[in-house]
Amino acid sequence: xxxxxxxxxxxxxxxxxxxxxxxxxxxxxxxxxxxxxxxxxxxxxxxxxxxxxxxxxxxxxxxxxxxxxxxxxxxxxxxxxxxxxxxxxxxxxxxxxxxxxxxxxxxxxxxxxxxxxxxxxxxxxxxxxxxxxxxxxxxxxxxxxxxxxxxxxxxxxxxxxxxxxxxxxxxxxxxxxxxxxxxxxxxxxxxxxxxxxx
Amino acid sequence: xxxxxxxxxxxxxxxxxxxxxxxxxxxxxxxxxxxxxxxxxxxxxxxxxxxxxxxxxxxxxxxxxxxxxxxxxxxxxxxxxxxxxxxxxxxxxxxxxxxxxxxxxxxxxxxxxxxxxxxxxxxxxxxxxxxxxxxxxxxxxxxxxxxxxxxxxxxxxxxxxxxxxxxxxxxxxxxxxxxxxxxxxxxxxxxxxxxxxxxxxxxxxxxxxxxxxxxxxxx
Numbered sequence: 001x002x003x004x005x006x007x008x009x010x011x012x013x014x015x016x017x018x019x020x021x022x023x024x025x026x027x028x029x030x031x032x033x034x035x036x037x038x039x040x041x042x043x044x045x046x047x048x049x050x051x052x053x054x055x056x057x058x059x060x061x062x063x064x065x066x067x068x069x070x071x072x073x074x075x076x077x078x079x080x081x082x083x084x085x086x087x088x089x090x091x092x093x094x095x096x097x098x099x100x101x102x103x104x105x106x107x108x109x110x111x112x113x114x115x116x117x118x119x120x121x122x123x124x125x126x127x128x129x130x131x132x133x134x135x136x137x138x139x140x141x142x143x144x145x146x147x148x149x150x151x152x153x154x155x156x157x158x159x160x161x162x163x164x165x166x167x168x169x170x171x172x173x174x175x176x177x178x179x180x181x182x183x184x185x186x187x188x189x190x191x192x193x194x195x196x197x198x
Numbered sequence: 199x200x201x202x203x204x205x206x207x208x209x210x211x212x213x214x215x216x217x218x219x220x221x222x223x224x225x226x227x228x229x230x231x232x233x234x235x236x237x238x239x240x241x242x243x244x245x246x247x248x249x250x251x252x253x254x255x256x257x258x259x260x261x262x263x264x265x266x267x268x269x270x271x272x273x274x275x276x277x278x279x280x281x282x283x284x285x286x287x288x289x290x291x292x293x294x295x296x297x298x299x300x301x302x303x304x305x306x307x308x309x310x311x312x313x314x315x316x317x318x319x320x321x322x323x324x325x326x327x328x329x330x331x332x333x334x335x336x337x338x339x340x341x342x343x344x345x346x347x348x349x350x351x352x353x354x355x356x357x358x359x360x361x362x363x364x365x366x367x368x369x370x371x372x373x374x375x376x377x378x379x380x381x382x383x384x385x386x387x388x389x390x391x392x393x394x395x396x397x398x399x400x401x402x403x404x405x406x407x408x409x410x411x412x413x414x415x416x417x
Contacts (some may be wrong), residue, residue, distance in 0.1 A: 009290075010290070010293045010294065010297065012227055012231065012264040012267070012268045012271055013225065013226075013227040014293045014296055014297055015271060015275075015289055015290075015293045016227040016230050016231045016234070016271055017227070017230075017293070017296055018289045018290075018292035018293035018296055019231075019234055019271065019274065019275060019289050019292075020230055020234065021292060021296070022284055022288055022289065022292055023234065023241070026283075028241050028283070029234065029237055029241070033233075034229075034230055034233040034234065034237075037232075037233040037236065037237075038223070038229035038230070038232070038233055041222055041229075041232070042222045042223065042229070046222070083236075086320050086321060086322050087322060087365065087366050089365075104204070104205050104206030104207075104351050104353070105203055105204060105205075105206075105250075105349060105351055106203060106250055106253060107266060115222065116222055116232070117266075118216070118217075118220050119217065119220055119224075119265075119266075120214040120215065120216050120217075122265070122266045123211070123214045124205055124208070124211040124262075125211035125212050125213055125214045126214045127205040127206070128205040128206060128207060128208035128209065128211050129211065131206045131207060131353065131395075131405055132206070132207045132209075132353075132392075132395075132396055132400075132401075133401050134401065134403050135401045135402075135403065136401065137213075137214070140213050140214070141214065141215075141216060142216070147402070150402075150403075150404060151401075151402070151403040151404065152403070152404050152406055153403055153404070153405050153406065154406050154407075155206065155351070155405065155406070155407040155408075156408070157349045157350070157351060157407050157408050157409065158349055158365070158368060158371075158385050158408035158409070158410065159321040159322065159366075159368045159385075159408075160365050160366075160385070160387075160408050187216060192216070
Protein backbone atom coordinates (compact mmCIF):
# COMPACT_ATOMS: atom_id res chain seq x y z
CA UNK A 1 0.00 0.00 0.00
CA UNK A 2 1.37 3.35 -0.98
CA UNK A 3 1.75 5.88 1.78
CA UNK A 4 -0.26 9.02 1.64
CA UNK A 5 0.62 12.54 2.47
CA UNK A 6 -2.61 14.18 3.35
CA UNK A 7 -1.35 17.19 5.25
CA UNK A 8 1.67 18.62 3.49
CA UNK A 9 1.34 17.45 -0.09
CA UNK A 10 2.10 19.98 -2.77
CA UNK A 11 -0.47 20.77 -5.46
CA UNK A 12 -0.59 18.44 -8.47
CA UNK A 13 0.51 21.11 -10.95
CA UNK A 14 3.90 21.48 -9.29
CA UNK A 15 4.26 17.74 -8.72
CA UNK A 16 3.61 17.27 -12.45
CA UNK A 17 6.28 19.84 -13.26
CA UNK A 18 8.65 18.06 -10.86
CA UNK A 19 8.06 14.69 -12.47
CA UNK A 20 8.60 16.12 -15.93
CA UNK A 21 11.86 17.77 -14.92
CA UNK A 22 13.15 14.55 -13.32
CA UNK A 23 12.28 12.48 -16.39
CA UNK A 24 13.59 14.98 -18.95
CA UNK A 25 16.93 15.49 -17.19
CA UNK A 26 17.39 11.72 -17.22
CA UNK A 27 16.66 11.67 -20.93
CA UNK A 28 13.61 9.44 -20.37
CA UNK A 29 11.07 11.78 -21.91
CA UNK A 30 11.27 14.81 -24.16
CA UNK A 31 8.94 17.72 -23.53
CA UNK A 32 8.20 17.92 -27.27
CA UNK A 33 7.06 14.30 -27.21
CA UNK A 34 4.67 15.10 -24.37
CA UNK A 35 3.43 18.11 -26.36
CA UNK A 36 2.79 15.92 -29.39
CA UNK A 37 0.96 13.33 -27.33
CA UNK A 38 -1.24 16.00 -25.76
CA UNK A 39 -1.92 17.72 -29.10
CA UNK A 40 -3.06 14.46 -30.62
CA UNK A 41 -5.75 14.02 -27.98
CA UNK A 42 -6.76 17.67 -28.10
CA UNK A 43 -6.97 17.96 -31.88
CA UNK A 44 -7.05 14.62 -33.69
CA UNK A 45 -8.67 12.02 -31.47
CA UNK A 46 -12.14 12.83 -30.23
CA UNK A 47 -15.88 12.32 -30.67
CA UNK A 48 -15.72 13.76 -34.19
CA UNK A 49 -14.22 10.40 -35.16
CA UNK A 50 -17.07 8.42 -33.67
CA UNK A 51 -19.57 10.82 -35.25
CA UNK A 52 -18.22 9.94 -38.70
CA UNK A 53 -18.64 6.25 -37.92
CA UNK A 54 -22.24 6.77 -36.80
CA UNK A 55 -23.17 8.96 -39.76
CA UNK A 56 -21.78 6.41 -42.18
CA UNK A 57 -23.71 3.63 -40.47
CA UNK A 58 -26.89 5.70 -40.77
CA UNK A 59 -26.45 6.23 -44.50
CA UNK A 60 -24.81 2.99 -45.65
CA UNK A 61 -26.67 -0.22 -44.67
CA UNK A 62 -23.74 -2.45 -45.64
CA UNK A 63 -21.39 -0.43 -43.47
CA UNK A 64 -23.87 -0.54 -40.59
CA UNK A 65 -24.01 -4.34 -40.84
CA UNK A 66 -20.22 -4.56 -40.97
CA UNK A 67 -19.92 -2.17 -38.02
CA UNK A 68 -22.25 -4.20 -35.83
CA UNK A 69 -20.52 -7.48 -36.77
CA UNK A 70 -16.92 -6.23 -36.55
CA UNK A 71 -16.69 -2.84 -34.87
CA UNK A 72 -12.91 -2.73 -34.75
CA UNK A 73 -12.54 -3.56 -38.44
CA UNK A 74 -15.26 -1.21 -39.68
CA UNK A 75 -13.89 1.63 -37.57
CA UNK A 76 -10.38 0.99 -38.80
CA UNK A 77 -11.69 1.31 -42.37
CA UNK A 78 -12.34 4.97 -41.57
CA UNK A 79 -8.82 5.34 -40.23
CA UNK A 80 -9.52 5.16 -36.51
CA UNK A 81 -7.48 2.80 -34.33
CA UNK A 82 -5.00 2.95 -31.49
CA UNK A 83 -4.73 2.62 -27.73
CA UNK A 84 -7.93 1.60 -25.94
CA UNK A 85 -9.36 0.43 -29.24
CA UNK A 86 -8.00 -3.10 -29.54
CA UNK A 87 -11.50 -4.54 -29.73
CA UNK A 88 -14.43 -2.19 -30.19
CA UNK A 89 -17.97 -3.49 -30.00
CA UNK A 90 -20.76 -1.32 -31.38
CA UNK A 91 -24.16 -1.69 -29.74
CA UNK A 92 -27.23 -0.31 -31.45
CA UNK A 93 -30.05 1.61 -29.86
CA UNK A 94 -33.59 1.01 -31.08
CA UNK A 95 -37.14 1.78 -30.06
CA UNK A 96 -36.94 -1.20 -27.71
CA UNK A 97 -33.39 -1.19 -26.36
CA UNK A 98 -31.25 1.62 -24.98
CA UNK A 99 -27.55 0.98 -24.38
CA UNK A 100 -25.32 2.95 -22.05
CA UNK A 101 -21.63 2.45 -21.24
CA UNK A 102 -19.73 2.78 -17.96
CA UNK A 103 -16.50 1.57 -16.40
CA UNK A 104 -17.02 0.99 -12.69
CA UNK A 105 -13.42 -0.04 -11.94
CA UNK A 106 -11.57 2.82 -13.63
CA UNK A 107 -12.67 4.86 -16.63
CA UNK A 108 -12.15 2.63 -19.68
CA UNK A 109 -13.40 4.36 -22.80
CA UNK A 110 -13.01 3.84 -26.58
CA UNK A 111 -10.33 6.45 -27.19
CA UNK A 112 -9.95 6.07 -30.98
CA UNK A 113 -13.58 7.02 -31.58
CA UNK A 114 -14.42 9.22 -28.59
CA UNK A 115 -11.11 10.61 -27.36
CA UNK A 116 -10.54 10.92 -23.65
CA UNK A 117 -13.49 10.54 -21.29
CA UNK A 118 -15.25 13.65 -20.00
CA UNK A 119 -15.36 14.49 -16.32
CA UNK A 120 -18.86 13.13 -15.77
CA UNK A 121 -17.82 9.71 -17.09
CA UNK A 122 -14.99 9.59 -14.53
CA UNK A 123 -17.13 10.90 -11.68
CA UNK A 124 -17.65 8.46 -8.79
CA UNK A 125 -21.38 9.20 -9.01
CA UNK A 126 -21.51 7.99 -12.61
CA UNK A 127 -19.29 4.97 -11.99
CA UNK A 128 -21.22 3.89 -8.91
CA UNK A 129 -24.79 4.59 -9.96
CA UNK A 130 -24.99 3.68 -13.64
CA UNK A 131 -24.94 -0.03 -12.81
CA UNK A 132 -27.40 0.29 -9.93
CA UNK A 133 -29.96 2.92 -10.87
CA UNK A 134 -29.39 3.69 -14.54
CA UNK A 135 -32.86 5.04 -15.23
CA UNK A 136 -32.71 7.49 -12.36
CA UNK A 137 -29.21 8.63 -13.25
CA UNK A 138 -30.02 8.99 -16.95
CA UNK A 139 -33.06 11.04 -16.02
CA UNK A 140 -30.91 13.29 -13.83
CA UNK A 141 -28.58 13.70 -16.82
CA UNK A 142 -31.49 14.74 -19.02
CA UNK A 143 -32.57 11.49 -20.67
CA UNK A 144 -35.96 10.09 -19.71
CA UNK A 145 -36.69 6.61 -21.05
CA UNK A 146 -40.07 4.97 -21.28
CA UNK A 147 -40.67 2.08 -18.89
CA UNK A 148 -41.03 -0.38 -21.77
CA UNK A 149 -37.57 0.37 -23.16
CA UNK A 150 -34.99 -2.19 -22.07
CA UNK A 151 -31.96 -0.52 -20.53
CA UNK A 152 -28.67 -2.32 -21.18
CA UNK A 153 -25.73 -1.11 -19.15
CA UNK A 154 -22.27 -2.18 -20.37
CA UNK A 155 -19.58 -2.24 -17.69
CA UNK A 156 -16.25 -2.11 -19.58
CA UNK A 157 -14.37 -4.40 -17.23
CA UNK A 158 -11.99 -6.10 -19.69
CA UNK A 159 -10.30 -4.92 -22.92
CA UNK A 160 -13.45 -4.65 -25.02
CA UNK A 161 -14.59 -1.09 -25.59
CA UNK A 162 -18.16 -0.17 -26.36
CA UNK A 163 -19.57 2.46 -28.70
CA UNK A 164 -23.29 3.15 -28.80
CA UNK A 165 -24.86 3.53 -32.23
CA UNK A 166 -27.63 6.03 -31.50
CA UNK A 167 -30.93 6.16 -33.36
CA UNK A 168 -30.99 8.47 -36.34
CA UNK A 169 -33.35 11.34 -35.57
CA UNK A 170 -36.48 11.76 -37.61
CA UNK A 171 -36.63 14.49 -40.19
CA UNK A 172 -33.04 14.01 -41.30
CA UNK A 173 -33.66 12.17 -44.58
CA UNK A 174 -32.33 15.05 -46.65
CA UNK A 175 -29.09 15.49 -44.74
CA UNK A 176 -25.73 14.44 -46.10
CA UNK A 177 -23.41 12.13 -44.20
CA UNK A 178 -21.34 15.13 -43.20
CA UNK A 179 -24.37 17.04 -41.96
CA UNK A 180 -25.50 14.00 -40.01
CA UNK A 181 -22.07 13.64 -38.39
CA UNK A 182 -22.40 17.19 -37.11
CA UNK A 183 -25.53 16.16 -35.19
CA UNK A 184 -23.92 13.20 -33.41
CA UNK A 185 -22.73 13.96 -29.91
CA UNK A 186 -20.26 12.26 -27.61
CA UNK A 187 -23.00 11.88 -25.00
CA UNK A 188 -25.21 9.98 -27.45
CA UNK A 189 -22.35 7.62 -28.32
CA UNK A 190 -21.89 6.78 -24.63
CA UNK A 191 -25.64 6.44 -24.23
CA UNK A 192 -26.53 9.26 -21.84
CA UNK A 193 -28.36 11.26 -24.51
CA UNK A 194 -30.18 10.85 -27.80
CA UNK A 195 -29.29 12.59 -31.02
CA UNK A 196 -31.57 15.50 -31.77
CA UNK A 197 -32.47 16.74 -35.25
CA UNK A 198 -31.07 20.22 -34.64
CA UNK B 199 -8.53 -5.86 -4.16
CA UNK B 200 -11.46 -4.32 -2.35
CA UNK B 201 -10.54 -0.69 -2.78
CA UNK B 202 -11.90 2.76 -3.46
CA UNK B 203 -11.72 2.07 -7.21
CA UNK B 204 -14.40 -0.64 -7.07
CA UNK B 205 -17.25 1.83 -7.27
CA UNK B 206 -20.06 -0.16 -8.90
CA UNK B 207 -23.13 0.15 -6.70
CA UNK B 208 -21.59 2.40 -4.05
CA UNK B 209 -23.98 4.99 -2.68
CA UNK B 210 -23.59 8.52 -1.48
CA UNK B 211 -21.75 10.17 -4.39
CA UNK B 212 -24.53 12.53 -5.39
CA UNK B 213 -25.29 13.33 -8.98
CA UNK B 214 -23.38 14.33 -12.10
CA UNK B 215 -23.72 17.29 -14.38
CA UNK B 216 -22.58 17.43 -18.00
CA UNK B 217 -20.53 20.50 -18.86
CA UNK B 218 -21.05 20.90 -22.62
CA UNK B 219 -18.04 23.21 -22.87
CA UNK B 220 -15.58 20.99 -21.06
CA UNK B 221 -12.13 21.15 -22.68
CA UNK B 222 -10.13 17.95 -23.19
CA UNK B 223 -7.74 19.08 -20.48
CA UNK B 224 -9.11 21.59 -18.02
CA UNK B 225 -5.66 22.43 -16.63
CA UNK B 226 -2.31 22.36 -18.42
CA UNK B 227 -0.98 19.85 -15.89
CA UNK B 228 -3.81 17.43 -16.74
CA UNK B 229 -2.40 16.89 -20.22
CA UNK B 230 1.15 16.49 -18.99
CA UNK B 231 0.13 14.09 -16.21
CA UNK B 232 -1.85 12.11 -18.77
CA UNK B 233 1.08 11.89 -21.19
CA UNK B 234 3.57 10.93 -18.48
CA UNK B 235 1.11 8.46 -16.99
CA UNK B 236 0.77 6.77 -20.35
CA UNK B 237 4.55 6.70 -20.76
CA UNK B 238 5.19 5.51 -17.21
CA UNK B 239 4.26 1.93 -18.15
CA UNK B 240 7.08 1.66 -20.67
CA UNK B 241 9.53 3.65 -18.57
CA UNK B 242 8.95 1.44 -15.53
CA UNK B 243 8.98 -1.80 -17.54
CA UNK B 244 5.46 -2.63 -16.38
CA UNK B 245 2.15 -2.90 -18.24
CA UNK B 246 -1.40 -1.60 -18.43
CA UNK B 247 -2.68 -4.00 -15.78
CA UNK B 248 0.10 -2.97 -13.41
CA UNK B 249 -0.86 0.64 -14.11
CA UNK B 250 -4.48 -0.03 -13.22
CA UNK B 251 -3.32 -1.80 -10.06
CA UNK B 252 -1.11 1.20 -9.34
CA UNK B 253 -4.24 3.35 -9.37
CA UNK B 254 -5.98 0.95 -7.03
CA UNK B 255 -3.06 0.91 -4.62
CA UNK B 256 -3.25 4.65 -4.06
CA UNK B 257 -4.56 5.64 -0.68
CA UNK B 258 -8.27 6.44 -1.10
CA UNK B 259 -7.57 10.06 -0.27
CA UNK B 260 -4.92 10.26 -2.97
CA UNK B 261 -7.20 8.42 -5.38
CA UNK B 262 -9.86 11.08 -5.05
CA UNK B 263 -8.27 14.36 -4.07
CA UNK B 264 -6.89 15.54 -7.40
CA UNK B 265 -9.30 13.70 -9.67
CA UNK B 266 -8.56 11.48 -12.63
CA UNK B 267 -5.33 13.09 -13.76
CA UNK B 268 -4.19 13.45 -10.17
CA UNK B 269 -4.37 9.70 -9.84
CA UNK B 270 -2.57 9.20 -13.15
CA UNK B 271 0.22 11.40 -11.85
CA UNK B 272 0.40 9.60 -8.52
CA UNK B 273 0.29 6.22 -10.25
CA UNK B 274 3.11 7.20 -12.62
CA UNK B 275 5.21 8.12 -9.60
CA UNK B 276 4.31 4.83 -7.88
CA UNK B 277 5.36 2.70 -10.86
CA UNK B 278 8.56 4.67 -11.47
CA UNK B 279 9.56 4.41 -7.81
CA UNK B 280 8.63 0.71 -7.62
CA UNK B 281 10.91 0.07 -10.60
CA UNK B 282 13.75 2.13 -9.21
CA UNK B 283 13.66 4.61 -12.08
CA UNK B 284 13.14 7.35 -9.51
CA UNK B 285 14.09 7.31 -5.84
CA UNK B 286 11.33 7.43 -3.23
CA UNK B 287 10.68 11.07 -2.42
CA UNK B 288 12.35 12.38 -5.58
CA UNK B 289 9.22 14.01 -6.95
CA UNK B 290 8.30 15.59 -3.64
CA UNK B 291 11.81 16.99 -3.15
CA UNK B 292 11.97 18.35 -6.69
CA UNK B 293 8.54 19.91 -6.29
CA UNK B 294 9.67 21.64 -3.08
CA UNK B 295 12.74 22.97 -4.82
CA UNK B 296 10.56 24.24 -7.67
CA UNK B 297 8.43 26.15 -5.20
CA UNK B 298 11.33 28.04 -3.65
CA UNK B 299 12.36 25.74 -0.85
CA UNK B 300 15.84 24.31 -0.75
CA UNK B 301 15.81 20.65 0.14
CA UNK B 302 18.17 17.80 -0.60
CA UNK B 303 17.01 15.50 -3.36
CA UNK B 304 17.46 11.77 -2.78
CA UNK B 305 20.25 9.97 -4.62
CA UNK B 306 19.25 7.70 -7.48
CA UNK B 307 18.57 4.10 -6.54
CA UNK B 308 19.26 0.92 -8.45
CA UNK B 309 16.77 0.04 -11.15
CA UNK B 310 14.41 -2.73 -10.21
CA UNK B 311 12.20 -3.28 -13.23
CA UNK B 312 10.07 -6.42 -13.23
CA UNK B 313 11.41 -9.39 -15.17
CA UNK B 314 8.73 -11.35 -16.97
CA UNK B 315 7.78 -12.77 -20.33
CA UNK B 316 5.43 -11.00 -22.68
CA UNK B 317 3.51 -12.78 -25.37
CA UNK B 318 3.28 -9.81 -27.71
CA UNK B 319 1.88 -6.33 -27.92
CA UNK B 320 -1.50 -5.36 -26.55
CA UNK B 321 -3.86 -7.43 -24.45
CA UNK B 322 -5.55 -9.75 -26.93
CA UNK B 323 -4.22 -13.23 -27.63
CA UNK B 324 -5.16 -16.22 -29.77
CA UNK B 325 -5.57 -19.35 -27.67
CA UNK B 326 -6.26 -22.98 -28.55
CA UNK B 327 -8.42 -23.92 -25.57
CA UNK B 328 -12.06 -24.65 -26.28
CA UNK B 329 -14.27 -22.07 -24.54
CA UNK B 330 -15.84 -23.52 -21.40
CA UNK B 331 -19.05 -21.56 -21.90
CA UNK B 332 -21.30 -20.61 -24.79
CA UNK B 333 -23.87 -17.89 -25.33
CA UNK B 334 -27.04 -18.81 -23.45
CA UNK B 335 -25.24 -20.68 -20.65
CA UNK B 336 -26.11 -19.78 -17.10
CA UNK B 337 -23.00 -18.95 -15.10
CA UNK B 338 -22.16 -17.72 -11.64
CA UNK B 339 -19.47 -15.15 -10.87
CA UNK B 340 -17.20 -16.84 -8.34
CA UNK B 341 -17.01 -15.41 -4.87
CA UNK B 342 -13.36 -14.47 -5.43
CA UNK B 343 -11.42 -12.51 -2.85
CA UNK B 344 -7.96 -11.18 -3.55
CA UNK B 345 -5.70 -8.51 -2.18
CA UNK B 346 -4.18 -8.12 -5.64
CA UNK B 347 -5.48 -6.89 -8.95
CA UNK B 348 -8.65 -8.26 -10.49
CA UNK B 349 -11.16 -7.04 -13.04
CA UNK B 350 -14.06 -8.72 -11.32
CA UNK B 351 -15.92 -6.01 -9.47
CA UNK B 352 -17.34 -6.80 -6.06
CA UNK B 353 -20.94 -6.13 -7.01
CA UNK B 354 -21.28 -9.26 -9.13
CA UNK B 355 -19.54 -11.75 -6.83
CA UNK B 356 -21.68 -14.81 -6.30
CA UNK B 357 -24.38 -13.57 -8.70
CA UNK B 358 -25.84 -15.63 -11.51
CA UNK B 359 -26.22 -14.43 -15.08
CA UNK B 360 -26.36 -15.53 -18.70
CA UNK B 361 -23.50 -15.59 -21.20
CA UNK B 362 -24.35 -13.28 -24.11
CA UNK B 363 -21.16 -13.29 -26.17
CA UNK B 364 -17.68 -14.76 -26.45
CA UNK B 365 -15.09 -12.01 -26.90
CA UNK B 366 -11.46 -12.26 -28.05
CA UNK B 367 -9.21 -14.02 -25.55
CA UNK B 368 -7.10 -11.66 -23.49
CA UNK B 369 -4.31 -11.90 -20.97
CA UNK B 370 -5.46 -12.28 -17.39
CA UNK B 371 -5.07 -9.00 -15.50
CA UNK B 372 -4.96 -10.81 -12.15
CA UNK B 373 -1.56 -12.33 -12.96
CA UNK B 374 -0.26 -9.91 -15.59
CA UNK B 375 -0.52 -6.96 -13.20
CA UNK B 376 1.84 -8.78 -10.85
CA UNK B 377 4.22 -10.01 -13.60
CA UNK B 378 3.22 -13.60 -12.87
CA UNK B 379 2.35 -14.52 -16.43
CA UNK B 380 -0.11 -13.55 -19.11
CA UNK B 381 -2.39 -16.58 -18.71
CA UNK B 382 -4.58 -15.60 -21.66
CA UNK B 383 -8.18 -16.71 -21.26
CA UNK B 384 -11.49 -16.54 -23.00
CA UNK B 385 -13.57 -13.51 -22.12
CA UNK B 386 -17.36 -13.51 -22.01
CA UNK B 387 -19.97 -10.82 -21.90
CA UNK B 388 -22.33 -11.94 -19.16
CA UNK B 389 -25.71 -10.37 -18.50
CA UNK B 390 -27.09 -10.00 -15.00
CA UNK B 391 -30.61 -8.91 -14.29
CA UNK B 392 -30.77 -5.88 -12.05
CA UNK B 393 -32.90 -7.73 -9.49
CA UNK B 394 -30.21 -10.42 -9.19
CA UNK B 395 -27.72 -7.70 -8.30
CA UNK B 396 -29.73 -5.19 -6.31
CA UNK B 397 -32.78 -7.01 -5.02
CA UNK B 398 -36.45 -7.23 -5.97
CA UNK B 399 -37.01 -3.48 -5.91
CA UNK B 400 -34.23 -2.71 -8.37
CA UNK B 401 -34.89 -0.54 -11.41
CA UNK B 402 -35.51 -2.71 -14.47
CA UNK B 403 -32.22 -3.04 -16.35
CA UNK B 404 -29.81 -5.60 -17.77
CA UNK B 405 -26.19 -5.28 -16.70
CA UNK B 406 -23.66 -6.63 -19.19
CA UNK B 407 -20.09 -7.07 -18.13
CA UNK B 408 -16.97 -8.71 -19.57
CA UNK B 409 -15.55 -11.50 -17.44
CA UNK B 410 -12.56 -13.80 -17.75
CA UNK B 411 -13.23 -17.52 -17.86
CA UNK B 412 -11.62 -18.21 -14.49
CA UNK B 413 -13.99 -15.72 -12.85
CA UNK B 414 -16.95 -17.92 -13.78
CA UNK B 415 -18.43 -21.28 -12.80
CA UNK B 416 -21.31 -23.25 -14.25
CA UNK B 417 -24.52 -23.16 -12.27
